Amino acid sequence: MNLAKPPQAIAAALSALLGRERFLTDSQSLQHYGRDWTRFAAPAPSGVLLPNTIGEIQAIVGLARQNGVKLVPSGGRTGLSGGAMATNGELVLSLERVRKISPVNQAGRSVTCEAGAITAQIQQAAAKEGLMYPVDFASSGSSQIGGNIATNAGGIQVIRYGMTRDWVTGLKVVTGTGELLELNQGLIKNNTGLDFRHLFIGSEGILGVIVEATLALTDPPRNPRVMVLGVRSMAALMQVLASCQAQLSILAFEFFSDLALEKVTAEHSIQPPLQERYPFYALVEFESTSATAETRALEVVEACIAKGWVADAVLSQSESQRRSLWRLREDISETIAQWTPYKNDISTTVQQAPELLRSVDALVSQHYPDLEVVWYGHIGDGNLHLNILKPDGVSVGDFQDRCKGVSAHLFAAVQELRGSISAEHGVGLLKKEFLRFSRTESEIELMRGIKAQFDPDGIFNPGKVFDP
């Protein structure tokens, strides 16, 4: 690894500010903090900074600006696009020690926390007070709220609760000039000009660093139950989605392909949920608040069976069964990791999702008839996760090269449907060269202009999302 050293002048000042324990330059720490969940590039930061306070963060930004040193804001490093990778001698600005969660505000149904607070801990703090922070996904035990906001994370209940953006009522950020901005202060109503909060949500660390957030909370769902439905086609799946949405109080509508189910049931030695196998499965979670709600769910599915859209279905009879059924969906990502899959996270409007799946399927079988393809995703949001599995005996490098060849075709198909090449995971480094498939050149130029306003010297996360 190419170990860059932080410039002498700033190194002395940082040591004075943070001490040796919070300014790390050993190679193990550089490796550890220099990368996120992706493994496609080598980490090469010049140091790792672990500030305790917002004041220290402002001082760090001041020093970085004076010395022309670049900073990579870093959260739980569970990101899937390389946004938190430091590959070029940057300093990693880790928020992990700035993590205080203030007491939940019952009357305002909100909670204020520092950016380094772990997502699951915020969820637990809310649950203790009988409330819920509803943005949830498989990595919430490690991701930070600052990272969630910087990526506008989605998850498994977006169809009901929306994305992270919908829950942020206030932000404190430190911009590239070291200035601390207080954005929207937790207000529900505040129509006083441009709302910068929404520029920082999904900004992937390129405008500055998020240091504190105020989040809205809601009531937890009542008596959630899960159905898994066996479905013969994507078109039928979308009909089922429409029926469920019209008649049930849906919390989630996810899907996975038969190969995904096969891998998960084999990995965990469990039985498949249905007697027979079907090309696709829908996992529907709904609130069953009364006997009538349950009856309505049964009637909806019965009607879907009568129409031929659903072949067979099961309904959880207990909390244990609800959790076991969820695992069929939630364990997919981890289960297929052993095949070092080539992952994609694409979206389109909900109504065009089957078309996207069809054209991508055609592409894959044209270029990669020999490879296994696992489909799953948040189909109720028009979001598909495409995973091509690496066959045994092929090197990771060769496999990645081969898959990259298909990316351009894949993203062209997404562009044709005016969809997104990155639905949830952001752009970071991994999707940068494909950004123009979803955003126009003039939009990207506007983004550059906005970055220059908040970060005039370009010290924050340079080279992420777009080239300077």
Place this chain on the structure above:
Amino acid sequence: MKALVAVKRVVDYNVKVRAKADGSDVELNNVKMAINPFCEIAVEEAVRLKEAGTVSEVVVVSVGEKSSQEQIRTALALGADRGIHVEVEGRPEPLEIAKLLKGVVDKEQPQLVILGKQSIDGDNNQTGQMLGALANMGQGTFASEIKVDGDSLQVIREVDGGLQTLKLTLPAIVTTDLRLNEPRYASLPNIMKAKKKPLEVTNPAELGVEVKSHVTQLGVAPPPERAAGIKVEDVAQLVDKLKNEAKVIS
């Protein structure tokens, strides 16, 4: 042959059970209920025997309040043919449940009775054994595998040091252990069908049983809360704490 399966309505296995503030009992208000997991295994086993053609009819019985009918319906959705609800107020003790089940056994004359080895609310592990004594039937408890062979039943039991194989003469009683099978999910078409399956409601008087209470619960208490963990600075400190504070190594 006819199989009788007993199912109990208990607090859902995944719900964290809490004591009431006054410590008199566990909190059951607004708590999710489900079939006792071992009873679910019992239902599954009976249904598999029926699918294999060994059993001709699966009758499921539950002793409890009216709401127990939900669990009977679930068992019917899993493949049982008809249900019997013995309506009882409160929480009868294992001996009383066993006597009521004996009443049902007398009426139904099953060749095979399958129960869970214990229910996760009382953790008593008594009902199956008491029923065996009352009905004068052989019993194979903690079964991890059963096979009907003519008019006898082979039961493999999980005992401390390994496995024990028994041969029982029918009619007989089996109580299920965790590894007997993996219960299926209830399919929606079967849940619909289950709504139309017969469910007979009876009571202790009709079965000629007088329900008495012999045991009074004085109180329940949660386990002591664990102290929060601490972070050690280095291996030396860890070893020191394990030695001198936790005293787990010397």
